[in-house]
Amino acid sequence: GAGVSQSPSNKVTEKGKDVELRCDPISGHTALYWYRQSLGQGLEFLIYFQGNSAPDKSGLPSDRFSAERTGGSVSTLTIQRTQQEDSAVYLCASSSRQDNEQFFGPGTRLTVL
Amino acid sequence: RKEVEQDPGPFNVPEGATVAFNCTYSNSASQSFFWYRQDCRKEPKLLMSVYSSGNEDGRFTAQLNRASQYISLLIRDSKLSDSATYLCVVSVEYGNKLVFGAGTILRVKS
Numbered sequence: 001g002a003g004v005s006q007s008p009s010n011k012v013t014e015k016g017k018d019v020e021l022r023c024d025p026i027s028g029h030t031a032l033y034w035y036r037q038s039l040g041q042g043l044e045f046l047i048y049f050q051g052n053s054a055p056d057k058s059g060l061p062s063d064r065f066s067a068e069r070t071g072g073s074v075s076t077l078t079i080q081r082t083q084q085e086d087s088a089v090y091l092c093a094s095s096s097r098q099d100n101e102q103f104f105g106p107g108t109r110l111t112v113l
Numbered sequence: 114r115k116e117v118e119q120d121p122g123p124f125n126v127p128e129g130a131t132v133a134f135n136c137t138y139s140n141s142a143s144q145s146f147f148w149y150r151q152d153c154r155k156e157p158k159l160l161m162s163v164y165s166s167g168n169e170d171g172r173f174t175a176q177l178n179r180a181s182q183y184i185s186l187l188i189r190d191s192k193l194s195d196s197a198t199y200l201c202v203v204s205v206e207y208g209n210k211l212v213f214g215a216g217t218i219l220r221v222k223s
Contacts, residue, residue: 033210033211035211035213040215041215042117042213042214042215042216043157043200043211043213044213045210045211056209056210058210059210091156091157101159102159102211104156104157104158105156106155106156107156
């Protein structure tokens, strides 16, 4: 079956604009995670959705960042009023149960000019 | 102090060499431990989970020392295809957010 997909693969935007990044998890996976990876840095946790539970937003760096997961499947990460320090690769992962492997999508490379 | 610390390398080794990576974590409540592999400009992929008793998968051996909060990965008979960044990963709760180290770069040369 298909893996985790993300769109767009690349996004270049101007400082101050809003962007939306999309993640399609593996079908049937109940857990969905967003991470970001800045150049030369490790992955940084952003937010976690598990089924119908309230999401764990503890990793969101500011209130400019928000995420939704509609119908328990597709997720959208929104960054408002983008800043240059938001430039990074945003990675989405999903897993089938709480203790299972997280499968990552190819990421969205965001560049804020 | 970072939650998960790794030597960034790079480790430059010849084919056939044995190489070991170490990692330390700060949160004593950590419950799950993994090594992920990330190729250049690609997403991370699970290499292996790390169990308290230590575990082996082919040429790869992972060990965990909870008392010292230390994880290791040993690669025997290195192949060119092993060249990648190896990420040490821990989770405080099962299935919850993963905390990644910054990675150790391995370059295997012929």
